Amino acid sequence: MKPQLIDPFGRKIEYLRLSVTDKCNLRCFYCLPKGFNDFDEKRLLLTQDEMLRIVAAFAELGIRRLRITGGEPLIRKDLQELTARLSSLPGIEDLSLSTNASLLKQQAEELRAAGISRINVSLDTLRQDRFHAINGGHLSEALDGLMIAKSVGFSPIKINMVVMKGINDDEFEDMVAFCLEHDFTLRFIETMPVSSAGRKGSQHYLPLQQVEARLKRRFKMVDSVMPGGGPARYCQVSGTKLRIGFITPISQHFCKTCNRVRLTATGTLHLCLGNEHKIELREKLRKGISDKALKQCLIDALSLKPERHHFDESPDKIVRFMSKIGG
Ligand code: SAM
Numbered sequence: 001m002k003p004q005l006i007d008p009f010g011r012k013i014e015y016l017r018l019s020v021t022d023k024c025n026l027r028c029f030y031c032l033p034k035g036f037n038d039f040d041e042k043r044l045l046l047t048q049d050e051m052l053r054i055v056a057a058f059a060e061l062g063i064r065r066l067r068i069t070g071g072e073p074l075i076r077k078d079l080q081e082l083t084a085r086l087s088s089l090p091g092i093e094d095l096s097l098s099t100n101a102s103l104l105k106q107q108a109e110e111l112r113a114a115g116i117s118r119i120n121v122s123l124d125t126l127r128q129d130r131f132h133a134i135n136g137g138h139l140s141e142a143l144d145g146l147m148i149a150k151s152v153g154f155s156p157i158k159i160n161m162v163v164m165k166g167i168n169d170d171e172f173e174d175m176v177a178f179c180l181e182h183d184f185t186l187r188f189i190e191t192m193p194v195s196s197a198g199r200k201g202s203q204h205y206l207p208l209q210q211v212e213a214r215l216k217r218r219f220k221m222v223d224s225v226m227p228g229g230g231p232a233r234y235c236q237v238s239g240t241k242l243r244i245g246f247i248t249p250i251s252q253h254f255c256k257t258c259n260r261v262r263l264t265a266t267g268t269l270h271l272c273l274g275n276e277h278k279i280e281l282r283e284k285l286r287k288g289i290s291d292k293a294l295k296q297c298l299i300d301a302l303s304l305k306p307e308r309h310h311f312d313e314s315p316d317k318i319v320r321f322m323s324k325i326g327g
Pocket residue numbers: 024028030031069070071072073098099100120121122160162189190191192193194197198199201322323326327
């Protein structure tokens with residue numbers, strides 16, 4: 001029987017999030033501070049071959065789902081080539097991408113051809129002035145990217161909206177209408193106090209139960225499911241195809257069903273988004289570790305996976321930026 005990745009709490013790990021760069025072209029205030037420029041040095045970044053080696057080892061151990069994230073993955077010059085190589089790795093059944101869509105207009109077609117079938121797009125607002133205030137970017141670029149993504153056939157396209165009281169809490173219904181119109185899936189996300197930036201975002205924290213209650217007063221919604229391996233709980237708007245997901249890391253954490261680990265662009269394997277448990281893989285690769293020893297190292301790393309995050313009890317714990325680990 002093939003080896004499996006099972007952690008000390010009996011959770012089967014089959015999902016890897018791969019951050020392919022810590023750089024981003026936007027500065028969402030709850031993720032990366034304005035003016036931040038202290039990115040990883042080039043010599044510390046995994047090469048394409050090194051990334052492939054680690055993902056291949058994971059795939060042999062049972063990882064089936066792979067999400068490319070960042071930073072903003074579309075900033076990477078070799079993303080198409082990297083994607084094509086990742087998508088042809090034996091064992092990887094589902095390859096997806098998280099993006100802010102601003103650069104998608106130019107790259108959607110080639111990424112689709114390279115093997116990505118579904119994407120998640122971060123979009124917190126549909127108002128240009130607000131978009132710029134939140135992240136310094138231009139809404140039109142993100143919308144253009146989204147429309148091209150739809151036209152080249154990505155499916156499903158999931159819109160991820162970080163919900164923030166006093167910032168975008170007057171737009172839930174507009175976002176529902178937008179997703180209905182374009183046949184996108186909508187997911188609301190609670191702010192997490194990851195890094196000093198995340199803690200700024202958390203000042204606007206709104207439990208998603210309130211969002212759900214508000215939408216249920218306006219729309220008839222029934223429980224639903226959606227494939228994808230993630231922690232969202234879904235409802236469907238009756239009489240439509242629209243599914244709405246609620247991702248509640250704070251008000252109702254889902255650590256019990258956590259099935260994932262995260263690899264940064266510099267080769268750090270994080271066992272939990274809300275803890276510091278990790279191992280460093282880059283130097284092991286550069287010192288010539290064998291494939292067998294690498295796999296053993298990944299299996300052993302799982303013994304470090306903590307039972308749950310502690311955002312509630314110790315919100316100041318995580319100092320790394322979300323852009324480094326990819327959400
Ligand atoms: N650039 C890509 C994107 O925009 O999707 C991938 C990386 S981004 C870090 C991944 C996701 O993390 C985005 O949906 C973003 O909104 C979310 N995120 C970042 N900081 C967060 C925070 N403090 N709380 C909740 N979600 C956060």
